[in-house]
Amino acid sequence: MEFFEAVKRRRSIRKFTEKAVPNEVIEKALAAAILAPNSSNTQTWDFYWVQTPEKKAKLVKYCLNQSAARSANQLIVIVADYKLWKRSHKPLIQWVKDSRAPKIVLEYYKKLIPFTYRAGFFNAFTPIKVCISFFTGLVRPMMRIPRGTLGLQEVAIKSAALAAENFVLAIAAQDYDSCMMEGFDEWRVKHLLGLSWFSSRVVMVIGVGESHERGTWGPQMRLPLDQVVHKV
Numbered sequence: 001m002e003f004f005e006a007v008k009r010r011r012s013i014r015k016f017t018e019k020a021v022p023n024e025v026i027e028k029a030l031a032a033a034i035l036a037p038n039s040s041n042t043q044t045w046d047f048y049w050v051q052t053p054e055k056k057a058k059l060v061k062y063c064l065n066q067s068a069a070r071s072a073n074q075l076i077v078i079v080a081d082y083k084l085w086k087r088s089h090k091p092l093i094q095w096v097k098d099s100r101a102p103k104i105v106l107e108y109y110k111k112l113i114p115f116t117y118r119a120g121f122f123n124a125f126t127p128i129k130v131c132i133s134f135f136t137g138l139v140r141p142m143m144r145i146p147r148g149t150l151g152l153q154e155v156a157i158k159s160a161a162l163a164a165e166n167f168v169l170a171i172a173a174q175d176y177d178s179c180m181m182e183g184f185d186e187w188r189v190k191h192l193l194g195l196s197w198f199s200s201r202v203v204m205v206i207g208v209g210e211s212h213e214r215g216t217w218g219p220q221m222r223l224p225l226d227q228v229v230h231k232v
């Protein structure tokens with residue numbers, strides 16, 4: 001399917017038919033999800049493909065029993081966890097060494113990434129980082145992302161959300177349907193999946209299936225482009 005067709009085909013489906021979605025469709029979409037751009041290529045995401053009937057039933061309940069979850073044939077949970085920077089650190093350094101990247105990139109991965117991603121015990125490093133960025137920022141442009149655990153979560157969430165979009169577009173491109181959901185009890189979902197309380201965030205639960213004929217509530221509604229695009 002052509003890219004713009006897949007973009008148009010994707011809708012948030014609230015009611016799916018009972019048709020099964022082959023595992024290969026999900027596998028292909030997951031393979032597309034991990035190709036999403038992500039912060040410093042740290043890949044601080046995980047994808048939980050919930051398969052056991054008991055876990056599925058619990059997840060539906062934690063998604064507030066909404067129909068998009070209840071009727072979905074497959075359920076995927078996309079999780080962001082900034083601490084996963086450690087998982088990709090060594091492979092990334094090796095990749096940089098093997099690549100044509102300038103020398104400064106190696107320094108960036110060796111020094112700046114660990115400095116950025118370590119929040120310290122109870123955010124102990126945060127005041128130091130805030131001071132460095134505040135005073136440096138007085139004399140030259142500085143990244144103003146919030147520091148500490150929340151800031152690191154924010155960075156990881158952005159990347160995971162991009163992976164979620166790749167995922168749903170890949171589902172649409174294979175002629176299946178989906179619904180992204182943030183309507184869930186994050187604490188309970190974390191407990192269900194055994195996630196870290198402090199560093200992880202459940203970004204999205206995605207239901208996948210075939211749309212019922214009444215899967216949407218009507219045509220897609222968007223504000224006109226001239227209201228949201230600002231040529232400056």
Ligand SMILES: Cc1cc2nc3c(=O)[nH]c(=O)nc-3n(C[C@H](O)[C@H](O)[C@H](O)COP(=O)(O)O)c2cc1C
Pocket residue numbers: 010011012013014066068179180181182183184220221
């Ligand atoms: C971050 C996010 C959270 C969402 N949460 C829910 C949800 O909990 N339940 C639901 O039915 N739809 C949810 N949606 C779907 C949106 O309501 C939907 O994308 C929007 O109404 C536009 O409709 P469309 O996707 O069909 O274009 C969510 C979408 C996003 C991006």
